[in-house]
Amino acid sequence: MTDSCCDLPNEILQENQIKFVSMIVNIEGKDYVDDLGKTFQSDWLMEELKSGKLPTTSQINIGAYLEIFKTYLNSEEPVLYLAFSSGLSGSYRNAVSALEMLEEEHGELPISILDTKAACLGQGLLVLEAIRLREEGYSIEEAILWLEEYKMKLHSWVTVDDIKHLERGGRISKGAATVATVLNIKPIIIVDANGKLVNVGKVRGRKKSLDKLVEETVKTILYPEKQTILVAYAGDKESAQRVQAKLQIKTQAKKIQLLPMGPTIASHTGYGAIAVFSFGVERK
Numbered sequence: 001m002t003d004s005c006c007d008l009p010n011e012i013l014q015e016n017q018i019k020f021v022s023m024i025v026n027i028e029g030k031d032y033v034d035d036l037g038k039t040f041q042s043d044w045l046m047e048e049l050k051s052g053k054l055p056t057t058s059q060i061n062i063g064a065y066l067e068i069f070k071t072y073l074n075s076e077e078p079v080l081y082l083a084f085s086s087g088l089s090g091s092y093r094n095a096v097s098a099l100e101m102l103e104e105e106h107g108e109l110p111i112s113i114l115d116t117k118a119a120c121l122g123q124g125l126l127v128l129e130a131i132r133l134r135e136e137g138y139s140i141e142e143a144i145l146w147l148e149e150y151k152m153k154l155h156s157w158v159t160v161d162d163i164k165h166l167e168r169g170g171r172i173s174k175g176a177a178t179v180a181t182v183l184n185i186k187p188i189i190i191v192d193a194n195g196k197l198v199n200v201g202k203v204r205g206r207k208k209s210l211d212k213l214v215e216e217t218v219k220t221i222l223y224p225e226k227q228t229i230l231v232a233y234a235g236d237k238e239s240a241q242r243v244q245a246k247l248q249i250k251t252q253a254k255k256i257q258l259l260p261m262g263p264t265i266a267s268h269t270g271y272g273a274i275a276v277f278s279f280g281v282e283r284k
Helices: 010-015 042-050 062-070 091-106 120-135 140-153 163-168 174-183 206-220 237-251 263-269
Strands: 024-027 030-033 056-058 079-083 111-115 154-159 185-191 197-204 228-233 255-260 274-279
Touching (some): 024 042, 024 263, 042 263, 062 091, 079 091, 091 111, 111 140, 120 140, 120 228, 120 274, 154 206, 163 185, 206 237, 206 274, 228 237, 237 274
Parallel strands (some): 079 111
Antiparallel strands (some): 024 030, 024 056, 154 274, 185 197, 228 274
16 A cells, blocks of 8 residues: 555556545645546646746644545455655654554554655655565565565655746755756755655756755665656656666666656646655765
């Protein structure tokens, strides 16, 4: 099980029998369920973002987790829930609290909750690895050990194009946004070892920001010929394709896959965000 912040298409999760919990995106007072493309289409959201709309999102509350986990009260089937980073949302803590409440009343349940310390397709990459481990016959306990180790080797390199979106969302000051816009400054962002977003640099111009994502991925990746690199894009597929082409030349990766950024994550990054996810050296 996972949640909609993994940004994997609904079809992939269905094919692999992965249940997911949906975040809620609110646009101008109306709630939309982030169901990973089943009904909520990213293309529509991209147009809303381009027009200046500023969606808000809601973490998954304890009540929602209680309803989901209750379905396993009489089940012996083990469940592993890969949760959105605790450094970015209270959803993980709500899931843990819900499980503790049920176990106080009913005894131990066959549910394990893993804090991915990741977001977007970084979380998605861990879900794909969990699917692989299941197919290879790993037990839940063995899979958790593997995922706990490798989540600390997961790298997320991100840039955004819409600085004004960060300002509207309260993530940078109006003054900083104005200066960045005038100078065409683009931030370089990572998800650190605590699962939090950290601005680690800035470059001037869109092209340089995309090149920086490639450069940093190349620096940190290990054994690219054995892994799939995931590239997420918020509307601007052409830029993602340029990143994909450069990564292929510089890494010779087994596969580089492009996927649209999901509604929940894109609501916070704005139109034009690009993110690259791969496994490499341990995150500091």
